[in-house]
Amino acid sequence: MGNILKIASRNLMRYRRRTLLTSALVVLGIVAVMVFVAVAGSFKAMMVGQITDSMLGHLQVHRRGYVASLDSLPLNLNMPAGMADKVSGVLGSTPEVAAWTSRVKFGAGFSNFAETTNIRVVGIEPERELAVTPLSAGRVRGGREGGAFLQKGEILVPELLARGMKVKVGDTVVLIATNKDGSVNGKTLTVRGELASVTGPGGRDGYIHIEDARELLRMTTPEVSEIAVRLKDPEAAERVVTALEPALGASKSKDVQAKKAGGGSGLGIEVHSWQRLTPFSNIANMIDMMTLFIKIMLVSIVLISVMNVMVMAVYERIREIGTISAIGTPPRRVLSLFLAEGLILGLVGAVLGTGLSLLTIYGLNAAKLTFNFGQQQGLVLTPSIGAQDVIVIAGIVVLVAVLASLQPAWKASRMDPVQALRHV
Amino acid sequence: MSLVQAEKLTKSYQAGEIVVNAIRGVDFTIEPSSFVCFVGPSGSGKSTLLNMIGCLDHPSGGKLSVLDTDVGSLDRHAAAQFRGKYIGFVFQDFNLLPVLTAYENVEYPLVMVQRWEPAERRKRVMAMLDAVGVADQAGKYPGQLSGGQKQRIAVARALVASSKLVLADEPTANLDHDTAIRIIELMKSMRSEFGTTFVFSTHDPKIMAEAETTFALEDGKLSRNGR
Numbered sequence: 001m002g003n004i005l006k007i008a009s010r011n012l013m014r015y016r017r018r019t020l021l022t023s024a025l026v027v028l029g030i031v032a033v034m035v036f037v038a039v040a041g042s043f044k045a046m047m048v049g050q051i052t053d054s055m056l057g058h059l060q061v062h063r064r065g066y067v068a069s070l071d072s073l074p075l076n077l078n079m080p081a082g083m084a085d086k087v088s089g090v091l092g093s094t095p096e097v098a099a100w101t102s103r104v105k106f107g108a109g110f111s112n113f114a115e116t117t118n119i120r121v122v123g124i125e126p127e128r129e130l131a132v133t134p135l136s137a138g139r140v141r142g143g144r145e146g147g148a149f150l151q152k153g154e155i156l157v158p159e160l161l162a163r164g165m166k167v168k169v170g171d172t173v174v175l176i177a178t179n180k181d182g183s184v185n186g187k188t189l190t191v192r193g194e195l196a197s198v199t200g201p202g203g204r205d206g207y208i209h210i211e212d213a214r215e216l217l218r219m220t221t222p223e224v225s226e227i228a229v230r231l232k233d234p235e236a237a238e239r240v241v242t243a244l245e246p247a248l249g250a251s252k253s254k255d256v257q258a259k260k261a262g263g264g265s266g267l268g269i270e271v272h273s274w275q276r277l278t279p280f281s282n283i284a285n286m287i288d289m290m291t292l293f294i295k296i297m298l299v300s301i302v303l304i305s306v307m308n309v310m311v312m313a314v315y316e317r318i319r320e321i322g323t324i325s326a327i328g329t330p331p332r333r334v335l336s337l338f339l340a341e342g343l344i345l346g347l348v349g350a351v352l353g354t355g356l357s358l359l360t361i362y363g364l365n366a367a368k369l370t371f372n373f374g375q376q377q378g379l380v381l382t383p384s385i386g387a388q389d390v391i392v393i394a395g396i397v398v399l400v401a402v403l404a405s406l407q408p409a410w411k412a413s414r415m416d417p418v419q420a421l422r423h424v
Numbered sequence: 425m426s427l428v429q430a431e432k433l434t435k436s437y438q439a440g441e442i443v444v445n446a447i448r449g450v451d452f453t454i455e456p457s458s459f460v461c462f463v464g465p466s467g468s469g470k471s472t473l474l475n476m477i478g479c480l481d482h483p484s485g486g487k488l489s490v491l492d493t494d495v496g497s498l499d500r501h502a503a504a505q506f507r508g509k510y511i512g513f514v515f516q517d518f519n520l521l522p523v524l525t526a527y528e529n530v531e532y533p534l535v536m537v538q539r540w541e542p543a544e545r546r547k548r549v550m551a552m553l554d555a556v557g558v559a560d561q562a563g564k565y566p567g568q569l570s571g572g573q574k575q576r577i578a579v580a581r582a583l584v585a586s587s588k589l590v591l592a593d594e595p596t597a598n599l600d601h602d603t604a605i606r607i608i609e610l611m612k613s614m615r616s617e618f619g620t621t622f623v624f625s626t627h628d629p630k631i632m633a634e635a636e637t638t639f640a641l642e643d644g645k646l647s648r649n650g651r
Contacts, residue, residue, distance in 0.1 A: 328508020
């Protein structure tokens with residue numbers, strides 16, 4: 001093998017300029033892909049993080065049919081206390097789950113004593129909410145420094161609503177809501193602060209304490225509209241949903257009709273990953289799709305450039321192939337000689353390309369590039385690439401380089417020595 | 425026992441729409457350790473005959489036996505194996521690999537065709553370079569050597585794997601007369617030293633005079649069978 005590699009590398013160096021150009025093309029291809037994967041991955045992670053960590057959570061558990069009626073915030077589809085407790089029990093015994101929190105969601109009238117408007121309100125458990133959506137605290141504008149995120153008797157008013165209704169921190173406002181039995185109730189609350197909007201569903205809801213919500217809605221037992229869940233690994237969302245569904249006796253939404261028709265079974269629960277709850281998952285999918293296309297382009301670049309070099313190499317060395325065949329070199333060793341050239345081109349390109357990519361990614365991090373996403377301004381781009389991605393991309397390049405050499409190498413190994421020796 | 429034996433050997437091939445009968449039923453034998461020359465004008469079939477003896481080409485008819493092996497029946501892989509084990513080649517254009525030094529060119533059959541141990545290999549290659557008189561050029565690449573030196577290295581490469589038979593197609597065609605004579609003398613002395621049979625082709629009368637046995641070919645037929 002050592003001799004084959006020695007001869008192959010010397011043959012590559014015979015045509016130094018051509019080898020250099022091909023290697024440069026492979027290196028540039030790798031740099032383009034790795035940097036794109038790192039930047040797009042960073043953008044995707046930040047975008048997903050902003051959505052899940054500000055409001056959505058990684059998973060949400062609802063009573064069956066709730067998500068389909070989400071716009072009307074149906075109180076009659078809240079989970080009764082027993083059902084919510086069972087869900088909490090299952091979540092507590094699921095190792096992938098980092099934290100979860102209960103929410104009560106409803107629509108209400110919002111009055112500043114001068115005028116009244118509509119508001120969507122989420123009753124939250126403040127401490128647990130922050131454990132599930134750690135960026136929530138950062139959404140609060142104004143109000144007291146430090147202290148609890150939200151206390152009983154307080155409301156976090158959506159910033160656009162606060163401006164429109166001209167309410168300020170410390171003002172007293174009234175929420176008027178109708179419970180599921182049609183009974184109307186009102187509650188006076190103090191404005192704790194303004195809540196910055198976030199991109200995505202529920203991004204313009206106001207927050208009150210969950211106990212205030214239950215009091216306002218005159219709940220006799222602690223009902224829950226949704227349970228938001230934070231996972232230790234956000235990438236595992238779909239896998240955890242699949243694992244939780246049977247444990248919760250849940251059904252996939254597409255099975256709901258069938259379950260309804262057949263009477264259904266289990267707790268009557270639905271589990272949704274963040275991808276199924278927000279249209280922004282499509283952007284994440286588009287980023288994945290673009291990454292795939294970029295990888296396909298890399299494969300094409302490597303395939304065409306290496307194949308071009310190897311076809312030329314075989315054509316230019318026909319007499320040499322005839323000579324080594326004539327003196328008894330077995331066809332498989334002739335094949336190895338040319339495959340080794342492709343392998344070296346791929347390896348050199350992969351090593352140099354990876355090195356240059358990592359340097360570029362380091363430089364981008366040092367440059368601290370910023371971008372805006374929805375209402376969030378000045379998010380710092382932190383491109384990074386995992387070892388697995390590096391290995392896969394470098395591996396693909398080496399493999400494709402060898403595959404690209406296969407046809408020319410095969411042709412060389414099958415060459416008739418008499419014809420090859422006559423070649424001028 | 426003859427080293428090479430041909431009986432009613434024919435070779436024809438298609439050239440466009442016409443069939444060319446390159447060899448038309450020749451009979452000859454070549455004895456071990458002999459120094460044999462095939463002579464004849466261009467197109468007489470010398471190269472075709474050498475190619476068949478060297479298992480590079482298959483006969484179309486008749487029988488050709490080399491070292492008691494019917495070479496016409498060898499497939500591609502078996503023929504390569506047979507060549508690597510028993511036959512060495514010297515080419516008109518030397519055909520040294522340009523990316524290898526003189527030493528590495530001679531070493532090539534012991535590395536890529538046969539599998540010799542490194543120490544044994546080194547000893548054998550140096551002995552061969554010494555025998556052909558270019559040991560001092562071992563580290564040079566073909567591009568740095570004269571035609572005569574290249575052909576000496578080609579002879580060393582042909583002999584290094586203890587070949588029984590060396591085939592040389594017009595080995596002196598690209599050399600000046602004095603160098604050509606020296607190469608033929610070198611081949612002769614190698615024959616004496618290693619007992620290897622040398623079969624070469626030429627159309628140079630002075631070179632053919634050096635052969636011990638000469639077969640004259642004309643239009644694919646032997647016009648003078650041995651001497």
